[in-house]
Structure formats: structure tokens, C-alpha cells
Amino acid sequence: MTMKQNLGLGCALLGAIGLTTAADAAEQITFVSQGGAYQQAQTVAILDPSAKKLGITINQDSIPDAWPAIKTQVGSGKPIWDVVDTPTGYCLRGGEQGLIEKLDFSKIPNAAAMPEAYRSPYSVSYEFYSSVLAFSQKTFPKDAPNSWADFWDVKKFPGRRALRNHPIATLEAALMADGVAPDKLYPLDVDRAFKKLEEIKPNITVWWTSGAQSAQLLNDGEVDMEMAWNGRVSAVAKEGAKVTFTYNQGILQSTSLCILKGAPNLDTAVKFLNEAVDPVHQANLPLNIDYGPGNPKAFETSVIKPERAAQLPSEPANAAKQALMSYAWWSSPAGEAAEKRWASFMQK
Amino acid sequence: MVTSVPDPSQKHQRREHGLMLALVSPALLVILLLIVLPVGWLAWQSIYHDGFTLENYRRVFTEDIYWRSFALTFEISLAVTLIALLLGYPVAYLANSVPKGWSILILSLVVLPFWTSVLVRAYAWLALLQRTGVINQFLRYLDVISEPLALVHNTFGTVVATVHILLPFMVLPLYATMQKIPGDLMQAGASLGASPSLTFARVFLPLSLPGVLAGCTMVFVLCLGFYITPELLGGGRTVMVSMLVSRNVELYNQFGAASAVAVVLLLGVLLIFAIVSRFISLDRILGQK
Numbered sequence: 001m002t003m004k005q006n007l008g009l010g011c012a013l014l015g016a017i018g019l020t021t022a023a024d025a026a027e028q029i030t031f032v033s034q035g036g037a038y039q040q041a042q043t044v045a046i047l048d049p050s051a052k053k054l055g056i057t058i059n060q061d062s063i064p065d066a067w068p069a070i071k072t073q074v075g076s077g078k079p080i081w082d083v084v085d086t087p088t089g090y091c092l093r094g095g096e097q098g099l100i101e102k103l104d105f106s107k108i109p110n111a112a113a114m115p116e117a118y119r120s121p122y123s124v125s126y127e128f129y130s131s132v133l134a135f136s137q138k139t140f141p142k143d144a145p146n147s148w149a150d151f152w153d154v155k156k157f158p159g160r161r162a163l164r165n166h167p168i169a170t171l172e173a174a175l176m177a178d179g180v181a182p183d184k185l186y187p188l189d190v191d192r193a194f195k196k197l198e199e200i201k202p203n204i205t206v207w208w209t210s211g212a213q214s215a216q217l218l219n220d221g222e223v224d225m226e227m228a229w230n231g232r233v234s235a236v237a238k239e240g241a242k243v244t245f246t247y248n249q250g251i252l253q254s255t256s257l258c259i260l261k262g263a264p265n266l267d268t269a270v271k272f273l274n275e276a277v278d279p280v281h282q283a284n285l286p287l288n289i290d291y292g293p294g295n296p297k298a299f300e301t302s303v304i305k306p307e308r309a310a311q312l313p314s315e316p317a318n319a320a321k322q323a324l325m326s327y328a329w330w331s332s333p334a335g336e337a338a339e340k341r342w343a344s345f346m347q348k
Numbered sequence: 349m350v351t352s353v354p355d356p357s358q359k360h361q362r363r364e365h366g367l368m369l370a371l372v373s374p375a376l377l378v379i380l381l382l383i384v385l386p387v388g389w390l391a392w393q394s395i396y397h398d399g400f401t402l403e404n405y406r407r408v409f410t411e412d413i414y415w416r417s418f419a420l421t422f423e424i425s426l427a428v429t430l431i432a433l434l435l436g437y438p439v440a441y442l443a444n445s446v447p448k449g450w451s452i453l454i455l456s457l458v459v460l461p462f463w464t465s466v467l468v469r470a471y472a473w474l475a476l477l478q479r480t481g482v483i484n485q486f487l488r489y490l491d492v493i494s495e496p497l498a499l500v501h502n503t504f505g506t507v508v509a510t511v512h513i514l515l516p517f518m519v520l521p522l523y524a525t526m527q528k529i530p531g532d533l534m535q536a537g538a539s540l541g542a543s544p545s546l547t548f549a550r551v552f553l554p555l556s557l558p559g560v561l562a563g564c565t566m567v568f569v570l571c572l573g574f575y576i577t578p579e580l581l582g583g584g585r586t587v588m589v590s591m592l593v594s595r596n597v598e599l600y601n602q603f604g605a606a607s608a609v610a611v612v613l614l615l616g617v618l619l620i621f622a623i624v625s626r627f628i629s630l631d632r633i634l635g636q637k
Contacts, residue, residue, distance in 0.1 A: 067601070093601075160479070165584040206501045207584025221480045222501075340599055344413045347587055 027268045028057035029082040032069075034255075035062030038289060042085075045284035050275040056268055066090065070260060074099040079260040082269040083276075085126050088327040089168075091258035095122030096331065101259040101266065108274040114295055117324055123256035124277050125294035127285060128314035130252050130322060131169035134218060134233040134245035135225040145225055147249050148177035152196070154203050159224030161200070162217050165207035167342040168330060169251040170197070172323055173227060176249050182323035190338045194345055207346065218243050230313050231290040250322040252313055254294060286312050387614075394608040404608035414592065414609070418616075421589045424507060424578075425571035429518075431511045432567050433560065436518035440559075443519075444526040451523075458519045466513055470580045473509040474500060477581075501583030509577040514570055518563040525559025526552075558628050565624050569617050589613050 031047065033039045039062050051058045063069055066086040073079040084091075094100035100122045105112040111124040118125040133151055135144055136159075145157045151173070163170055171193040172185055178196045180189070205223055208214045214228040219236045233245045257276060259269045275281065282293035283303035292314030293299070299309055299316060309315045313322070329335050394404050408414045443454040461469065476482050477500035484496040499505055529552060537547035575590040582588075587595075589609060596606035621630065 071601075205498075205583065209579060209584065213580070216474075220478060222478050343587075343592075343595060343599070344411070346584065347413050347416045 027055070027265065028059060029263075029265045029268050029272050030059045030061055030080060031083045031085070031272070032061045032063060032066060032081050033085040034064055034066075038291070041285060041288035041291075045288050046276055046281045049281055049284070050272060050278075054268075054271055054275055056272065058272070067094075070094055070099055074261050077262070078264075079262055080264065081260050082263040082265050083257055083259055083272060085255050085257055088120070088123060088125070088254050088256040088325075089331050091123035091256045092120055092327050092331045094258065094261075095120070099261050101261055101263065103259070103273070104270070107270050108277075110274050110277045110279070110295065113297065114277070118254075118294065118296070120256075120328065123258040124273060125254045126257045126276065127294050128252055128254045128292040128312075128319075130230045130247065130250040130313035131164070131173070131227055132230050132233065132245040132247060132250040132313075133173075133225065134228045134243060136218065136221060136223075137242040137244055138221065139224040144244075144246075146246050148173045149179070151225060151227075152177040152200050154200075157225070160205040160222070161203055162206040162208055162214065162223040162226035163200075163204055164214070164227055165209050165346065167338050169253065169325065170227065171338060172251045172325070173249070174200075176323065182249060182321075185323055186326040186329045187332075187334060188329060188338065190334065190341065193338075194341065197345065234290050234311070247313065247318045248321050250313065250318075251325055252319060252322045253325045254327075256294070390603060390607040391611050393602070393604045394611055395604075397602060397604045401604075404604050405612075407605070408608050408612055413587075417587050417589050417592045418612075420503075420587065421572055424503065424510070424574075424586075424588065425568050427507050428510045428514060428571045429564050429568045431507070432515050432518040433564060435511070436515055436522055436563065437560070440519050440522035440526055443523050455519075455523065458516050461512070462516060466576050467580075469513060470509050470577050473505065473512070473577075473581060477505050477508070500581050503582065503586050505581040505583075506578045506586050509581050510571060510574055513577065514567045517566045517570060521562040521566060522556065522559040525556050525562070529555045561624065561628050565620065569620060572613060572617060 033042060039060070043060070047058050047060065061081065066084050067090045069081075070084065070086075070090070073081060091100055095102065102121050103111070103119075103124070105119075108124065111119055114125065133145060133148065137144070139159050140157070145151055145153075150157055151161065163173075171188055171190065174193040174196040175185055175188060176182060177200075178192060206213075206217055206226075208217060208226070211229055211232045214226060215232045215236050217223045217226060218228065218233065219239070219241045228245070230245060230247075230250070233243060237243050257273055259266065259273065263269050277295045279293075279295055279297040279301050280303060282295040283298035283301045285291060285293055285298075286304060286308060290311070292312035293304075294314070296314060296316060296319075298304065304312075310318070312318065330339075395401065397403075439454065439458065443451040443458075446454070474481070478484070479496040479498075481499070483499065484493075487493045488496065499508075533551050533555070534547050537551050538544070542550065573590050574588060575594070578586045578588045579591055593606045593609050596609060597603065599605070624630075
């Protein structure tokens with residue numbers, strides 16, 4: 001699930017050392033994200049300014065996949081983390097399993113002002129990325145595929161294809177290819193989606209597993225079109241490869257902030273949560289990395305230039321072309337069943 | 349009446365055994381702490397989750413994706429073992445029959461890839477085998493093919509890269525065994541009028557069989573647990589057992605589901621060793637004596 005580069009355990013260890021040596025500031029929290037360039041961008045755009053404004057110390061930790069750590073920390077009864085930035089599905093699942101604090105939005109006015117689809121009782125959207133249709137401009141100099149129906153149309157758009165080896169976003173794409181409108185996807189018609197996937201399966205060259213792999217496939221011309229994360233495609237394009245993507249029918253996905261159940265600095269954590277989704281801090285994030293702000297109000301500040309905004313997945317006009325992923329559906333029993341069904345689909 | 353007199357040599361022997369035990373105990377402790385306990389704990393999780401349960405094993409034995417994966421894993425391991433044997437035997441034979449200096453060179457070349465990360469080697473194969481890779485471009489340049497061949501993102505690519513990585517495990521036991529075959533026997537065969545191919549077939553080959561068995565067992569068993577090559581070069585379709593283990597952790601969010609798969613694989617490996625040990629001493633495979 002981690003699309004960001006991460007520094008992994010080394011960073012986690014450094015974070016732990018940082019914890020013990022941190023000055024005894026009046027208030028502090030421990031914030032956890034996924035490391036690498038992504039966490040660095042947040043530090044500049046959001047974390048440092050928030051710490052300054054609130055007069056608190058923010059200790060940072062990073063881990064590629066926070067879920068097992070959330071489980072063990074809360075399970076031990078003495079969590080050391082306060083706020084976690086993790087794929088929204090984990091916040092919801094954690095909320096259901098009693099691992100994540102329920103939020104009181106009266107104390108988080110910045111989040112309360114966000115559209116309801118951008119938050120849950122346990123979490124607030126923090127940043128957006130999108131699963132988009134990317135293609136080679138060498139193969140398609142004009143008349144490029146522009147929808148999932150085009151991706152499925154192997155006669156009109158001959159070429160090699162790749163999809164992610166994961167049901168999340170892939171089932172959504174299949175349903176859109178079958179004519180379901182982006183805003184009418186949920187609850188997903190799982191049978192219909194798998195039937196549509198069976199149709200394209202013989203034409204899929206690679207089912208990719210990591211973001212790096214998807215970038216390599218496109219960069220080396222190993223495939224002519226694929227589903228990929230927008231940040232990966234733009235990174236390859238920046239390196240000079242003739243590739244691009246469309247936001248049309250992209251699947252808008254997010255990571256969210258949530259607070260561990262029994263967090264050691266609960267009150268400060270709530271204050272931080274409010275500050276972290278402040279429109280101005282949020283607007284600074286895309287100036288440092290190719291992800292969109294979690295708070296759409298960020299586009300109303302004058303921080304993001306219109307040219308830059310147009311490149312971002314959560315910019316309102318771009319967002320309107322896409323399907324907003326329902327993490328609530330994916331963490332429901334039907335969603336979990338669909339995830340399990342994927343394995344047998346792949347092996348038949 | 350016979351009185352039992354303590355045998356001084358026996359006493360000495362006992363003391364020596366005690367000393368030996370004391371000497372190996374740090375190593376045993378490390379194995380206990382780092383291998384036996386974690387593996388035991390994982391195995392325990394496969395049968396205990398809020399009470400005893402066989403649910404994880406029921407799944408492994410009834411859902412067909414597990415059978416497919418186990419079958420594919422055995423097929424790939426078998427293919428890799430056979431190819432490694434065909435490639436490795438001549439190399440070991442050559443290393444055994446040339447002067448010492450040359451054999452050191454050959455063996456160094458065999459072992460050299462060990463110092464390169466498996467990940468790097470897998471990516472190197474990607475660069476060679478993919479559609480725009482070196483091999484396809486060369487073949488197209490020669491006009492041998494008009495469309496690129498599908499050499500990777502499938503089982504073929506997985507097998508090629510895995511053979512490359514496991515080849516030393518075939519060559520080394522073979523070489524060790526061949527080294528112990530007295531050269532006089534071949535001369536004796538020749539002096540009795542047998543042609544070189546006949547002496548090879550009737551004398552050398554049978555004597556090298558323990559090495560063949562040792563190498564094959566080693567490669568086969570290591571291949572059963574391979575993860576990186578099928579993950580990177582299998583195109584998502586080549587789901588070997590190790591990938592099933594990692595996917596089960598993601599899918600079921602608890603270790604039990606994954607460790608049940610691992611336990612079944614481990615038992616399979618132990619069974620193979622048990623069968624092989626009826627024909628050849630295990631020391632020979634593991635210690636390469």
C-alpha cells in the first residue's frame with residue numbers, strides 16, 4: 001500500500017532515539033508517516049509550521065506499513081505513537097476494532113469544514129493520490145486511450161497493458177469500463193467487476209506489485225498503457241520518458257490522519273490534527289511533492305498557482321472527473337471478501 | 349562376586365562430553381532464541397487465535413488456490429533443479445579435471461555471483477529479458493524475430509533467474525563429490541579397453557551420483573521457498589508458496605493464516621529430507637563433506 005519511498009526501519013529506530021532525547025517541552029506528540037521524500041515534504045510544509053504555531057514539539061517516526069505496529073502498540077495497552085498518517089482504510093478498520101480514537105469534530109474545526117466524504121468518525125483526509133490511466137505517447141501520439149472502456153478495447157487501442165496486482169481501484173476501473181458512472185460505483189458489484197476483468201485478463205502482460213515496478217514498466221516501454229499512481233507517472237515523465245496520464249476516471253485515493261486509542265498525548269494530538277489540515281499548511285504540501293492536499297480549501301488559498309493546481313489529483317476540476325474511493329466499502333465485509341477473491345482470480 | 353569398579357576412561361569420556369556440551373551451548377542458545385522460538389511461536393499462532401482453531405489449515409487444504417500454488421512451486425522447483433543439474437554437471441566435471449589453478453578460477457566464477465544481491469541479479473535479468481531488453485533487441489537486429497518474445501513476466505523468466513541464483517548450490521556439492529573419485533579408476537577402465545565415454549558412463553557417473561543427489565536436494569529445497577524472483581519476474585501470475593505467505597498476512601491481518609502455509613511447506617521440506625536421507629547421509633548434503 002505504501003506508494004512513497006521510505007527509509008524503513010532505520011528511520012523508525014532514529015525516531016525512537018529522537019523520542020528519548022527530545023527536550024521536555026510543555027507539550028509534545030509523536031507523529032508517524034511513511035518516511036522518505038514524502039515525509040520530508042510534510043516536514044517542510046506541515047509539521048514544522050504546525051509545531052511553531054502551536055508551540056509544541058513534534059517527534060517524528062516512520063514506518064512503511066503502520067498497521068501491524070498500530071495493532072501491537074494499542075494491544076500492549078501503552079502506545080507510544082499519537083498521530084499516524086496511513087492509508088484511510090487502516091484508520092477505518094482500526095476504528096472498528098477499537099484501535100483508533102473516535103474524533104470530536106467540534107475540536108477540529110478545519111476538518112469539520114471539509115466535505116463529509118473526506119473524513120470519517122475516526123479520520124481526516126491528509127493527502128490525495130490517484131490511480132490513473134497512464135500511457136506511452138510514443139505508442140499513442142494522438143487518439144490516446146482516455147477512459148477505462150478504451151483500456152479494455154484491445155482492437156481500437158492495441159498494445160501491451162499492465163494493471164496492479166490488487167483489487168483496490170482495479171475493480172473500480174473494471175466497473176467504469178463496463179459503463180458504471182464514477183459516482184455510482186459503491187457498493188461495488190463485485191461479480192460484474194470480476195467478469196469484466198476476466199475479459200481483459202489475457203491481454204494483461206504484467207500485474208504489478210510495487211509503485212517502482214509500475215514506473216519501470218512504463219519507462220522501459222515494457223507496456224504501452226497501465227494503471228499507475230499519478231506521482232509515479234509524473235516522476236517518469238520528468239526524467240524524460242514520453243509518457244503521460246489522464247485524470248479522467250482516475251480513482252482518487254487518500255491517506256488520512258488518525259489517533260491511536262489511548263494515545264499518550266491525546267489533547268495535543270487533537271490540536272495537531274486540526275492544524276495539520278489547515279488550508280495554508282495543506283496548500284504548501286504540493287509545492288514540495290506530487291500529491292494533492294487532503295483539504296480542498298487549500299485550493300482557495302493563493303498558495304498553489306493555477307498551473308500547479310491543474311496537475312494535482314484533488315484539484316476540484318480534476319477531482320470531478322474521478323471516482324472518490326470509498327474506504328468504508330473496502331473495509332466492510334463485502335470489501336474484505338472481494339480482496340480474498342482476488343487471489344483465486346489471479347491464479348486461474 | 350564382581351564389584352563394579354568405575355572405569356577411569358569412561359569417566360574421562362563423560363567429562364569430555366560435558367565440556368563439549370558447554371562449548372556448543374552458546375551456539376545452541378542462539379539457535380533456540382533466534383530460530384526455534386520464533387518459528388515455534390509462528391507455528392503456534394497457526395493453530396491458536398482466541399482459542400484452538402484448525403481454520404487456517406482447513407483453508408490450506410480445501411481452497412484450490414493453495415493447491416495451485418503448491419503444485420506450481422513444485423513444478424518450478426523441479427524444472428530449476430533439472431536445468432541446474434544439466435548446466436552444473438559439466439562445469440563441476442571441468443573444474444574437477446583441469447589443473448588446480450584453473451579449477452580455482454572456475455569455482456571462483458561459480459561463486460562470484462554470491463556477492464551480488466539477489467535483488468540486483470533479478471533486475472539484471474529484467475534488463476536482459478524484457479521486451480525492450482538486450483536479448484530481444486539483439487534478435488530483432490539480426491532479424492531472427494519480428495515481434496519481441498515474451499521472455500519475462502511469466503514462469504520462464506522466473507525459472508531462468510532462479511537457476512542462475514541457485515546454480516552454485518548444484519556445482520559445489522558435485523565438485524566435492526567428484527574430487528573424491530580416485531582418478532586411478534578411470535585409468536583402470538581405460539587400460540581394460542573401455543572407451544572414455546564408457547568409463548564415464550560405467551565408472552565416473554555412478555560414483556558421482558551422491559553429489560547429484562546432494563546438489564539436487566539442495567537446489568530443490570531452496571527453490572521451494574523462493575520469493576524475490578517470482579515476485580519481480582513472474583508478472584503477478586507466478587504465485588509461489590512464499591508469495592502466498594506474504595499475501596496471507598495482508599489479507600487476513602494475522603500471522604496464523606500465513607504461518608499455516610509456512611508450516612505445511614516446512615513439513616514438506618522435512619519429508620523430502622527424510623526420504624533423501626534413506627539414500628544418502630544428510631551430512632553430505634548440508635556439510636558438503
